[in-house]
Amino acid sequence: xxxxxxxxxxxxxxxxxxxxxxxxxxxxxxxxxxxxxxxxxxxxxxxxxxxxxxxxxxxxxxxxxxxxxxxxxxxxxxxxxxxxxxxxxxxxxxxxxxxxxxxxxxxxxxxxxxxxxxxxxxxxxxxxxxxxxxxxxxxxxxxxxxxxxxxxxxxxxxxxxxxxxxxxxxxxxxxxxxxxxxxxxxxxxxxxxxxxxxxxxxxxxx
Numbered sequence: 562x563x564x565x566x567x568x569x570x571x572x573x574x575x576x577x578x579x580x581x582x583x584x585x586x587x588x589x590x591x592x593x594x595x596x597x598x599x600x601x602x603x604x605x606x607x608x609x610x611x612x613x614x615x616x617x618x619x620x621x622x623x624x625x626x627x628x629x630x631x632x633x634x635x636x637x638x639x640x641x642x643x644x645x646x647x648x649x650x651x652x653x654x655x656x657x658x659x660x661x662x663x664x665x666x667x668x669x670x671x672x673x674x675x676x677x678x679x680x681x682x683x684x685x686x687x688x689x690x691x692x693x694x695x696x697x698x699x700x701x702x703x704x705x706x707x708x709x710x711x712x713x714x715x716x717x718x719x720x721x722x723x724x725x726x727x728x729x730x731x732x733x734x735x736x737x738x739x740x741x742x743x744x745x746x747x748x749x750x751x752x753x754x755x756x757x758x759x760x761x762x763x764x765x766x767x
């Protein structure tokens with residue numbers, strides 16, 4: 562049964578932007594290998610909930626191979642994501658899979674930080690092994706802990722360090738994407754967003 566719904570009151574966009582950094586981190590430009598380069602720009606990224614949901618995250622494929630991307634994402638045994646795969650947990654952070662050899666150190670994943678608004682997406686930073694977030698964490702160092710069969714994608718049980726966000730918090734962040742048509746947030750979403758705001762204040766005070 563649906564609970565009483567409330568409209569999102571911004572500036573929760575700032576909450577989304579700051580807390581999403583905990584997940585994939587700020588990106589700093591890295592060096593590409595010899596893999597075929599895809600055109601990744603501001604227009605590449607759009608409303609997160611328009612992508613294909615898998616478990617608690619969203620996926621897409623920039624080369625049209627969505628079926629294989631979804632198959633790998635759903636597999637409990639893992640697999641290698643195909644070129645063009647996009648994996649996204651929160652609106653402001655994205656993983657993009659480039660062609661073989663593009664950056665062997667990251668298994669060809671590029672990390673992209675976005676500024677998101679009702680007007681669309683703007684790439685703020687992007688990079689590879691030297692991506693450091695504002696909390697001092699290295700994105701590659703986190704994703705590198707994923708077991709080999711999971712192709713650097715972190716989920717519970719994949720070997721990565723746990724993130725300090727609950728599933729309700731993640732769901733609320735996803736539904737707060739300002740690029741999407743206005744979502745009606747449930748009481749549970751609003752409660753989670755208040756918890757996120759408190760977490761943001763505590764993190765900023767450190």
